[in-house]
Amino acid sequence: MSNPPSSKRLVAIPASPIRKLVPYAVAAKQEGIKVYHLNIGDPDIETPQVMLDALKNWSKNPIGYSQSKGEPIFIDALKTYYHRLGYQFIGGDDIQVTSGGSEAISMAFFATCEGGDEVLVFEPLYTLYNSFAAINNVKLVPVRTSADAGFHLPPRIEIEKKITKKTKAILICNPSNPTGTVYTQQEMDTLFEIAKNHNLFLLSDEVYREFVYDDRRHISVLDYMKKLPEKIILLDSLSKRFSICGARIGTFISKNKAIMDGVLRIAQSRLSVGLIDQTIAARLTSVPRSYFKKVHREYQKRRDVLYEELKKIPGVSLKKPEGAFYAVVTLPIRDSEHFSKWLLTDFRFKNQTVMVAPAPGFYVTKGLGKQEVRMAYVINISELKKAIEILRRALIEYKD
């Protein structure tokens, strides 16, 4: 008997395009090469001191389970956070604490779709949606957006024509990872109407909510929740907002009682989210306003530097990102996967190189994104300038 060594569904889970180049980066570093990381959204910004203080003053012993729904003080803090944003209708019952935004996304697919059902997404998309779709046996149906249009939505008809009998939900990321696009009021109205008219769930991943630049206003799916309480789900996380990616804390928010009861049963199966992470995160309402203002100013400056410096390089094109801390950039190359690997294995400038994420992994459709890479502007301005200068030199040296 020779069964395969694992299930076929395990084989079908895609490797993370963000992380799969890591071994080459490790090898470069072992050679003594400095690698500028523009490949992953792991910010260098400090975690708020008031959160770290919760560790120094830790007194609970033993470190026992938290509640499956979430630690009560953290749920209270989340309620206060959403109320301050103007969404007073969010109650404790509408909140499920999750292990990162990741678990919230996975729960959303499981809760809204049977195996084999379809979810509309806009590509390029957050690459891990592909993984969670595979894990939950959901088919992502991509609606294409283009670099020329700043990755904004295509006309409504282009979206609606992808809807089939199996379509159960539309999933957006707003502000968008990987494109930095922030959807306008009109775009959000359109998505709401499509969801309403076709009886679809509208799932909105808003982990970059506050990262919106040039006085743009972020339009949350929460603005529509009261009008379509059964069909709207907010997927959220504190990771980026408070620079605590390593504290696995997210939220799944909905007014749909059947869904909230069901995700609580999923939550009970994994017992609880980390007690310490939630205790730190519960301090979110004590983080001074000045913290986020400073963070916001810093990212907007980095965005400006990234944009201005990249625009100077012949053959490189991008629209100015509107939010988050990513940009999908078109380069004068034919194969961004080859180029990204080459940067790590072959190219060096004064013992330095740069790491970027090739864009094909951010598409569902095979063959797209071959001239594009995603860059995360999560390093300080002086390093960012150096990284882009290195990229400029690399593009001169690189032969397709």
Added chain:
Amino acid sequence: MSNPPSSKRLVAIPASPIRKLVPYAVAAKQEGIKVYHLNIGDPDIETPQVMLDALKNWSKNPIGYSQSKGEPIFIDALKTYYHRLGYQFIGGDDIQVTSGGSEAISMAFFATCEGGDEVLVFEPLYTLYNSFAAINNVKLVPVRTSADAGFHLPPRIEIEKKITKKTKAILICNPSNPTGTVYTQQEMDTLFEIAKNHNLFLLSDEVYREFVYDDRRHISVLDYMKKLPEKIILLDSLSKRFSICGARIGTFISKNKAIMDGVLRIAQSRLSVGLIDQTIAARLTSVPRSYFKKVHREYQKRRDVLYEELKKIPGVSLKKPEGAFYAVVTLPIRDSEHFSKWLLTDFRFKNQTVMVAPAPGFYVTKGLGKQEVRMAYVINISELKKAIEILRRALIEYKD
């Protein structure tokens, strides 16, 4: 259009039988009733000081992502732990850090089975295996064990006759939650041979490894791993061993490379396990031997008290538990779900009552376990005696 409010597969996830009585316990407490918790394995034992010290001395800022495979210092500590147990063949590549033992179980189902495949389990079983089976679209096929036999395995033929073309794995919990049974060398040999002869995976949940009493020896699946490297998976967790249930830390261990590569891709999708929890847990090799000796002695004493006191109650029967910190106890009642609820809603002795977990939720087969409850001896001896005295009085007062 009136679609159902959620997916059918969400509806199919069972509620936790351990947690579903919680609202009644909360209501009793609000009335001023003291509730002795024998219902859940959340120990009162202190977390080792050396782990808590890692919080006081926290210096990393920001709290960034850990690696998807696990934080290197934690993987190193785990290697040392398994090497000290005598399993020198465990390398870093064989270890995937998981978010609690829970994630390891879920990964094991996904990695070894296609949707619709079957896994043999021994009932009564850890109730959450039912949830993870539902989440991963796996069918649990129960092999019954009996209270009279101390929940040890039935003859080999009884196990083998449950194997079908769809059977992909055997899952055991050893020492067992909920029964406290510790499998003998002979039983483990039998399971290994069945797995080998029928080309099945052998999945072993050993989170209670060290909780083995009366000088019994725990036989780990690791003892067989070199003989069947492609088919053996260890599911483990530090939660109980170091009384850190609220730090979500587990491990998935195998020599099957396709499986390890695949679970790493699942792990990449949820980015990382908590950095702080792993940093604390990495100190496991510095926990003095005296810590666990004391813990072990305490649990063995509690086990003795539980057994001796329960044996005195007319109509109550149990075999002396061999490991873990649970017992499945037969009571002179007809419906343990009704009785368990009644304890919380109706029965009081001097403003006190006791909470137990009705056993039907620990069976796959409907209708079994109606005279049984699971008790966790996770409270101190003085409280445990009081709790059993309350149970004795309740059984006198209770009318079926």
